[in-house]
Amino acid sequence: MPVKLPRGYLSVSQIRTYQRCPKQYEYQYVYGMKTTFGSSFLLGRAFHKAIEEANRAKMETGEIFETEQVADVFSDAWETEKEEVEWKEDEDKGQLKDSGLKMTMAYYEEHGRNLSPFLVETGFMMEVEGIPFQGFIDLAETDGTIRDFKTASKSPTADVVDSSIQLAAYALAYRELTGQKEVKVGLDYVVNLKKGPKITRLETEIDKGRMERLKATIQGVGQAISAGVFYPNEEGFACGYCSFRELCKGK
Numbered sequence: 059m060p061v062k063l064p065r066g067y068l069s070v071s072q073i074r075t076y077q078r079c080p081k082q083y084e085y086q087y088v089y090g091m092k093t094t095f096g097s098s099f100l101l102g103r104a105f106h107k108a109i110e111e112a113n114r115a116k117m118e119t120g121e122i123f124e125t126e127q128v129a130d131v132f133s134d135a136w137e138t139e140k141e142e143v144e145w146k147e148d149e150d151k152g153q154l155k156d157s158g159l160k161m162t163m164a165y166y167e168e169h170g171r172n173l174s175p176f177l178v179e180t181g182f183m184m185e186v187e188g189i190p191f192q193g194f195i196d197l198a199e200t201d202g203t204i205r206d207f208k209t210a211s212k213s214p215t216a217d218v219v220d221s222s223i224q225l226a227a228y229a230l231a232y233r234e235l236t237g238q239k240e241v242k243v244g245l246d247y248v249v250n251l252k253k254g255p256k257i258t259r260l261e262t263e264i265d266k267g268r269m270e271r272l273k274a275t276i277q278g279v280g281q282a283i284s285a286g287v288f289y290p291n292e293e294g295f296a297c298g299y300c301s302f303r304e305l306c307k308g309k
């Protein structure tokens with residue numbers, strides 16, 4: 059029987075939302091209710107945009123951005139999207155933007171300038187175990203390395219690359235798009251510490267077992283959504299920053 063999905067397809071962010079709390083998924087995707095986002099989301103978006111534009115320019119024209127150009131892209135993206143953020147009362151917007159600029163510039167100088175883009179923000183749509191699955195690969199390099207970029211306030215654990223659905227999904231899409239197996243996958247983290255940005259590069263390989271687990275996850279989540287299984291998951295951290303808390307819990 060064909061699956062029924064609210065958007066007609068699954069994505070990594072939909073799977074993450076469903077696994078975090080199926081009820082939250084229902085509010086967001088089935089009822090189409092708007093979510094709010096905070097300053098850390100804005101920081102990640104502006105950082106991504108800056109690195110994406112530098113990679114795209116290098117891939118398409120061979121131009122290597124100066125650090126100041128990358129900072130300008132960050133700044134423009136920040137200013138464009140800042141009105142949509144739900145700011146906390148005690149947040150200093152100027153200081154947060156400065157921290158983001160420092161993080162972006164530090165990353166670009168340590169790694170960003172030396173990336174060798176082969177695919178940049180490349181969309182994919184494929185069928186996985188009968189489930190339409192869609193997304194974008196942030197970056198694949200000419201040596202067969204797939205990367206994603208993360209901004210964070212705490213250092214990641216070394217094994218974060220071993221459990222990322224996103225990295226396995228990128229690898230699956232890369233194989234579909236190129237007909238070749240990627241060499242490795244990785245996450246480049248820029249952590250906003252008080253003493254300044256800390257940059258951590260984590261890499262791993264996707265083996266057969268992990269790929270099978272990803273496919274089983276896509277299939278399981280897809281079938282559960284299609285069957286209308288939307289129960290609340292109150293444990294964990296999801297309720298603390300859920301956009302639908304008032305509606306769900308009345309507080």
Ligand code: SF4
Nearest residue numbers: 079082290297300306
């Ligand atoms: S408040 Fe908690 S249980 Fe309710 S939808 Fe949000 S995350 Fe799920």
